[in-house]
Amino acid sequence: MGKTKSVKSSGRYRQKYGATLRKRVLVIESKSAKGQKCPKCKSVDTLARSAAGIWACKACGIKFAGGAFVAQTTLGRTMTPEEFKSTKAASTKQ
Ligand SMILES: [Zn+2]
Numbered sequence: 234m235g236k237t238k239s240v241k242s243s244g245r246y247r248q249k250y251g252a253t254l255r256k257r258v259l260v261i262e263s264k265s266a267k268g269q270k271c272p273k274c275k276s277v278d279t280l281a282r283s284a285a286g287i288w289a290c291k292a293c294g295i296k297f298a299g300g301a302f303v304a305q306t307t308l309g310r311t312m313t314p315e316e317f318k319s320t321k322a323a324s325t326k327q
Contacts, residue, residue, distance in 0.1 A: 261302045269304045272297065280304050 235245030242262055243255040269280045274293040283289050285301045300306040 265302045271295065272305065 235247075236242060237244030240252065240255040240259055243258040246255055246258075265282075267278055270277055271279055271290040271293065273295045274290065276290070276292045279290050279292040280288050281291060282302075282304075283296070286298055287296065288299045288304045289296045300309060
């Protein structure tokens with residue numbers, strides 16, 4: 234129940250909040266649903282959002298800052314300091 238053709242899963246809000254906002258919710262939900270990787274142990278679907286922008290991995294226990302609704306944003310990836318990028322690249326080579 235609560236699915237519509239145009240706004241899909243956010244159809245659960247029925248006629249409330251307006252179509253534009255329901256479409257925005259749909260975009261966020263489709264991004265945050267699954268397939269997010271942990272930056273430390275690289276395991277998929279183990280991340281849990283503990284607050285807006287704070288993410289925790291159930292597998293390795295790391296807690297890190299990310300996007301409000303997705304663990305890593307494209308802007309966050311570009312703003313990451315160079316020395317951290319190089320340590321990341323070194324850890325993936327092992
Ligand atoms: Zn992890």
